[in-house]
Amino acid sequence: xxxxxxxIVGMLILVLLVGLGRILLGPSTADRMLASQLFSTxxxxxxxxxxxxxxxxxxxxxxxxxxxLAPLTLITFIRLxxxxx
Amino acid sequence: MxxxxxxxxxxxxxxxxFFFAGSIGLLxxxxxxxxxxxxxxxxNLGLGLIVFGALPQAASIFDALQIIFIWLLIMVASxxxxxxVANQAVEDLSKDAADQSNKLNDLSMRRTxxxxxxxxxxxxxxxF
Numbered sequence: 138x139x140x141x142x143x144x145i146v147g148m149l150i151l152v153l154l155v156g157l158g159r160i161l162l163g164p165s166t167a168d169r170m171l172a173s174q175l176f177s178t179x180x181x182x183x184x185x186x187x188x189x190x191x192x193x194x195x196x197x198x199x200x201x202x203x204x205x206l207a208p209l210t211l212i213t214f215i216r217l218x219x220x221x222x
Numbered sequence: 223m224x225x226x227x228x229x230x231x232x233x234x235x236x237x238x239x240f241f242f243a244g245s246i247g248l249l250x251x252x253x254x255x256x257x258x259x260x261x262x263x264x265x266n267l268g269l270g271l272i273v274f275g276a277l278p279q280a281a282s283i284f285d286a287l288q289i290i291f292i293w294l295l296i297m298v299a300s301x302x303x304x305x306x307v308a309n310q311a312v313e314d315l316s317k318d319a320a321d322q323s324n325k326l327n328d329l330s331m332r333r334t335x336x337x338x339x340x341x342x343x344x345x346x347x348x349x350f
Contacts, residue, residue: 138227138279145234145272148242155245159257167254167311171261174303175248178265179241181296182272185289186234189279197288204292208299215306 142190149183170214177207226278233275240268254311262304269296 156175163169181200188196247260273293280286 138223138230141231142234142279145238148238152241152245155249159248162249165254165311165314167307167314168257170307171248171254171257174300175245175261175265178269178296178300179245181292182237182241182269185273185276185292188285189276189281192281194281194285197285197292201288201292201295204295204299208303211303212306215310218310 139190142186146183146186146190149179149186152179166214166218170211173210174207177203180207230275230278233271237268237271237275240264240271244268255308258304258308258311262300266297266300269293 153176156172156179159172159175160169163172181204184196184200184203188194188200241264244260244264247264248257251257251260270293273289276289277286280289
C-alpha cells in the first residue's frame with residue numbers, strides 16, 4: 138500500500154512539472170497565476186498522501202496552511218493589478 | 223488487502239487521472255478561459271477523489287475530519303479565485319480591444335489621402 142501511494146505521489150509531481158511548463162510558456166500573467174492554483178491543489182493532495190505514507194499527522198496541518206495561503210496570493214495579485222500601489 | 227484498501231486504490235488512481243486531464247488541459251488549451259475551465263473543474267474533482275481515497279487510511283477520526291475540512295476549503299478558494307481571474311481576463315480583453323481600435327482610428331485619420339487603406343482599416347474597426 139505504501140509503495141502504491143508513493144507511486145501516486147511521484148505521478149502528482151509529474152503533474153507539477155506540467156504546470157511549470159505553462160509558467161514558462163504562458164503569454165499573460167493570468168496564465169501563470171492559474172499554474173500557481175494548480176500547484177496549490179496538487180501540493181495539498183501530495184501533502185495529504187505523504188501524511189498517510191509517513192504516518193505523521195503534522196503534514197495534514199501543513200496541507201491546511203497551504204490551502205489557506207494559496208488563494209491569498211491570487212487575490213493579492215488581482216487586487217494589485219486593479220489598483221497599483 | 224482489505225476492501226478499504228481496494229477502495230483507496232481505485233479512488234486515488236481515478237483522482238490521478240483527473241489531475242493529469244486538468245494539467246494537460248492547462249498546457250494545451252488555447253486561451254485563458256479554456257484553461258480556467260480545465261483547471262478549476264478537473265483538478266478539484268481529482269483532489270476530491272484523492273481525499274476520499276485517503277480517508278480510510280487516516281490515522282484517527284480527527285485527521286479524517288481535518289482532511290475533509292481542507293477539501294471544502296480548497297473548493298471555496300478555487301471558486302473565488304476562478305471568478306477573480308476570469309473577471310480580470312475579461313477586463314484585459316476589453317481594454318486591449320479598445321486600445322487597438324483607438325490605434326486604428328488614429329491611423330485612418332492620418333492617411334486620409336489613401337482611400338484603399340482607409341476603407342480596409344475602417345472595416346477592421348467595425349469588426350471590433
